[in-house]
Amino acid sequence: MLIMNTVHDVAEITSHFQMPGDYISHRPCGNGHINDTFVAAFSQGGNRVRYIVQRINQLVFRQPEVVMDNIIRVTTHLADKLRLANEPELHRRVLTLIPCRNGNLWHCDDAGNHWRAYIYIEGASAHDHVDSPVLAREAARSFGGFQKALVDLPGPRLRDTIPNFHNARVRFNTFQEAVNNDAAGRVAACRQDIDWIMEREEMVDVLLDLHERGDLPERITHNDTKINNVMIDNVSGEGICIMDLDTVMPGFALYDFGDLIRTTTISCAEDERDLNRVQMRLPLYEALVSGYLSSANDFLTDCEREHLGFSGKLITFTIGMRFLTDHLNGDTYFKIHRPNHNLERFRVQAKMVESIEEQEDAMAEALEQATKPRRRHAVRV
Ligand code: GN1
Ligand code: MG
Numbered sequence: 001m002l003i004m005n006t007v008h009d010v011a012e013i014t015s016h017f018q019m020p021g022d023y024i025s026h027r028p029c030g031n032g033h034i035n036d037t038f039v040a041a042f043s044q045g046g047n048r049v050r051y052i053v054q055r056i057n058q059l060v061f062r063q064p065e066v067v068m069d070n071i072i073r074v075t076t077h078l079a080d081k082l083r084l085a086n087e088p089e090l091h092r093r094v095l096t097l098i099p100c101r102n103g104n105l106w107h108c109d110d111a112g113n114h115w116r117a118y119i120y121i122e123g124a125s126a127h128d129h130v131d132s133p134v135l136a137r138e139a140a141r142s143f144g145g146f147q148k149a150l151v152d153l154p155g156p157r158l159r160d161t162i163p164n165f166h167n168a169r170v171r172f173n174t175f176q177e178a179v180n181n182d183a184a185g186r187v188a189a190c191r192q193d194i195d196w197i198m199e200r201e202e203m204v205d206v207l208l209d210l211h212e213r214g215d216l217p218e219r220i221t222h223n224d225t226k227i228n229n230v231m232i233d234n235v236s237g238e239g240i241c242i243m244d245l246d247t248v249m250p251g252f253a254l255y256d257f258g259d260l261i262r263t264t265t266i267s268c269a270e271d272e273r274d275l276n277r278v279q280m281r282l283p284l285y286e287a288l289v290s291g292y293l294s295s296a297n298d299f300l301t302d303c304e305r306e307h308l309g310f311s312g313k314l315i316t317f318t319i320g321m322r323f324l325t326d327h328l329n330g331d332t333y334f335k336i337h338r339p340n341h342n343l344e345r346f347r348v349q350a351k352m353v354e355s356i357e358e359q360e361d362a363m364a365e366a367l368e369q370a371t372k373p374r375r376r377h378a379v380r381v
Contacts, residue, residue, distance in 0.1 A: 008113075010038050010053055016107040017098050017117045019051055020044055026053065031128055031228065032244065033334045034060050039120060050120035051098060055113050056106075060333065061246060064114040066159045068106050071245045072097065074220075077153050078146075092121050092231075093240050121241055124231040129269065133287035134237065136264045139230045140291030142239030143222060143256055150220040150248075151299055158220060158249045165223055165247060166255045168204035168318045172197075175325045184330035190343065196350055197321055203314055207252060207307065215303045221251035225259040253296065253304055254311035260288050261312025262319065266352055271345045278351035282362055285312070289370045305371055309363040313356045320349025 010026045021044035029039040029052065036055040041048055056064045078094040087093060098117040100107050107115045130136050164170040179187055179194055187194065210216040222229070224247045231241040263270070265288070267279040289308060293300075326333045327342035334342055356363070 008036065008038075008055060010040060013107065013109065013115050014040050014042075014051070014053060014117070016100050016102075016115075017051070017053075018101055019049075019098060019117070021049065024048070030126065035246070050122070052118040052120050053115065054117070055115055056246070058112070058114065061161055063159075063161070064106070067161045067246050068114075068116065070158045070161060070248055071095075072105060073153065073155060073158065074150065074245060074248050078149055081149055089240075091119050092124065095119075095241065095243060095245060121231050123235065124233050124240055126228040126231055126243070128228045130227050130264050130284070133283050135232060136227075136284045136287040137291035137294075138232065138237060138239045139227055139264065140257075140260055140288040141295045142230045142242060142291075143225050143260060144292045144294070144296030146242045147219060147221060147253055147256065148295055148299060153220055160249050161247055162249075165249070166251060166315070166318060167208065168314060168321075169208055171318050171321055171325075172201060172204045175321050175328075178325045178328040182328065184328060186328050186330075186343075190324065190328065193324055193343070193346060193350070197317075197324065200317060200353070203317055206310065207254060207314065210303060210307075211252070215301075216252055216254070216307075217301065217304075218250045219253050220248065221253055221256045223247035223249060223251050223255060223259075225256045225263075227260065227263045253300065254307055255315060257288070257292055257308055258311030258313075258315030259319070260292070261285060261309075261356075262316040262349070262352065264288055265312070266348075268348070270348060271341060272348050273344060275347060275351050278348050278355065280312070280352055280355040280359055282359060282366065285309075285363055286366045286370070289367055293370060305367075309356075309360065309367055312363075313353055313360075316349050316352045316356065320346050320353065323349060 011023050014023055019042055021042040024041040024043055026038045026040040029037045034057045038053045039050055040053050041050050056067060058064055061067050075095050075097065079090060082090045082093055096119040097105050098119065099105055105116065109115060127135065175197065207216060222242065224244050229242065229244040230239045231243060233240050265280045265284040267281055268277040272278060323334065323342045324346040327346065331342055336342055
């Protein structure tokens with residue numbers, strides 16, 4: 001959807017939350033394609049304190065109370081673990097919801113919008129683009145640690161905030177419907193792009209079939225592991241907090257690793273116009289594998305480990321297909337900032353898939369090196 005700069009009275013919204021002190025200002029924050037995110041500053045006795053204030057996009061998340069329920073369960077569990085470990089900076093290491101003055105954990109405004117607020121994590125940054133393997137490794141270690149910490153989440157299965165979110169077969173069928181409907185009259189101009197997807201249909205069932213056969217377990221996963229969804233400490237370079245928890249729900253661990261490949265190994269922006277610049281960078285892939293295995297190796301199965309490289313191709317393909325679907329539908333889902341933005345995003349994902357296809361052997365070799373059992377040094381006597 002083309003952003004129309006809907007004006008929200010963010011100052012008024014903050015007045016419903018337990019944010020003591022005097023409101024100073026707010027500004028938009030981050031580059032998400034779905035929700036509206038702001039950072040609001042308050043003066044508390046002369047100290048400047050900041051909060052994240054966020055409007056949940058209800059066209060995308062149709063049951064915001066289910067989203068909030070999942071987030072409350074997940075953040076409470078993570079905080080309990082950090083508390084048990086005597087973590088001194090607990091509120092920098094897990095998102096902390098700010099309750100409303102009436103005790104609720106979200107605020108519903110007169111227009112029916114759902115708002116929530118978090119403590120702002122100071123001294124850390126979200127990176128939209130990464131060149132450093134050290135940073136890539138750290139991001140992957142953080143997401144692996146996040147999955148690991150949720151292995152023992154108590155209670156019933158988390159609810160699906162968006163059903164079939166990464167189900168590539170469902171996404172493929174939805175894509176075909178969009179082609180058949182041609183709602184925005186854009187199909188004729190996208191024939192080559194559409195054919196490119198059709199040629200790769202066989203990819204969509206690979207993980208679903210493995211799951212069907214009982215080889216790929218369902219876990220609690222993040223499902224939106226863009227590199228900019230992990231906060232990196234500005235001083236230590238450590239990945240300290242995982243954000244954007246709206247899609248935390250049951251899924252495959254591989255979906256999370258795949259989106260890390262998509263967003264970290266890419267040599268340019270997700271919507272780069274010069275397709276010659278699009279490349280999957282092998283050293284960053286190696287760093288992701290190393291970081292992810294450092295925290296996730298204990299719980300991963302052989303099948304998951306074997307498909308780490310493939311997951312990047314599949315998720316890049318699936319999200320590319322979602323961008324093209326949205327373009328064909330007339331841009332009703334992802335925020336766009338210029339005409340043909342979703343088409344351009346699709347073409348970058350397609351180039352990334354091709355770059356992965358060209359480097360599949362090298363990726364497999366890197367994975368083998370990283371997963372083969374370490375040789376013990378013979379002890380000489
Ligand atoms: C959306 O909101 P953001 O930018 O973190 C989308 C992801 C896509 C991503 C593509 C709920 O995430 O699935 O991978 O854009 N989130 C939702 O950049 O659809
Ligand atoms: Mg995000």
